[in-house]
Ligand SMILES: O=C(O)C1=C[C@@H](OP(=O)(O)O)[C@@H](O)[C@H](O)C1
């Protein structure tokens with residue numbers, strides 16, 4: 001099935017931003033590893049947080065969903081002695097953290113995932129865990145998923161990781177390290193990308209009572225054996241999810257209000273707010289109502305702009321969509337990690353936007369796909385079928401790019417919004433965006449929003 005989406009003449013209204021996926025996933029983990037009861041307020045319910053919950057349940061945690069919060073009966077350090085297969089589906093974060101944690105429990109664990117996940121880079125993490133004493137094998141070879149971790153413990157010591165493939169390797173080792181027999185040190189080589197995610201991990205660990213320290217440049221870490229403490233956590237809004245609503249608001253003059261917004265976030269993707277301001281869009285936070293108001297004047301998105309995304313990788317596809325309407329140019333650099341995401345996101349956006357008539361060029365640095373330059377226009381003809389490349393963020397970004405085209409477009413992959421933003425189509429329907437699921441052969445099948 002494809003989703004046919006009609007363009008709109010305006011975009012305004014009040015929309016609810018989903019809660020943060022990374023914060024919810026981290027809080028589920030710290031609650032699982034602590035002894036006693038933890039609660040996660042304002043948690044995000046979506047496929048990828050469900051995948052994390054199921055993985056943690058497989059390790060013995062009891063997780064109950066209540067209205068507005070999760071209750072977690074953690075396991076502390078008493079992992080049950082049961083052989084199990086843990087399914088991480090398409091979630092890189094779940095696979096990497098579960099693989100690391102499987103080292104510090106007593107039985108063989110197979111960790112697997114879907115076809116996309118099985119293609120992602122895992123070798124540096126497996127190597128680092130082996131340096132710390134883990135006994136892990138890749139079942140199909142090539143050091144990719146699925147893996148079997150024989151659960152023979154982590155001794156501790158020093159491991160080495162690259163900083164320019166995925167911050168999730170560092171996050172994964174950091175979550176398992178407090179449960180090693182001795183202190184763990186991590187040495188990172190090369191430039192450290194996605195630093196905001198590592199800082200979110202460090203904050204989660206410190207709040208849970210873990211003894212961890214990191215150098216200012218995030219190249220060196222020390223973790224002491226320590227116990228996770230039960231706690232209550234409240235998650236904030238998700239700025240990657242918010243970026244689709246904010247980008248849509250920036251494409252049309254007028255006022256848009258986003259709710260469930262608290263404004264004090266460690267997320268790198270918060271950068272979408274100052275980026276919009278640079279593009280001439282006014283954004284105001286109101287703490288009293290936990291909301292954010294976008295006032296977009298008719299003359300915004302005009303000029304020559306450059307953005308470094310090394311600390312906000314997940315808004316790269318959103319910026320490509322927005323850039324399609326920047327009269328002048330938008331140059332984005334520092335996005336090399338996104339080639340290892342669910343799809344190679346820069347190439348995906350450049351290929352699909354080019355198909356829609358957008359002037360976008362991929363930028364390479366030393367032969368590595370690192371960014372793009374897009375020279376936007378007022379509008380495009382539309383009437384094209386665009387692929388999500390099997391990636392929820394590509395679908396959501398292309399959906400936004402299509403809103404200001406002249407005729408309806410069709411998109412694959414719309415079902416994947418359930419991974420991170422299950423209410424995506426309902427929120428856009430509130431703004432009058434009409435969508436219909438259609439067979440690939442043309443016939444409209446059913447209204448979706
Ligand atoms: O720790 C996390 O929750 C994440 C880290 C980042 O991974 P990379 O460092 O691989 O970009 C980010 O892109 C991903 O969506 C979520």
Ligand SMILES: C=C(OP(=O)(O)O)C(=O)O
Pocket residue numbers: 090091092093094314341342393420
């Ligand atoms: C976090 C994401 O993916 P992953 O955990 O698979 O890297 C994402 O695409 O939102």
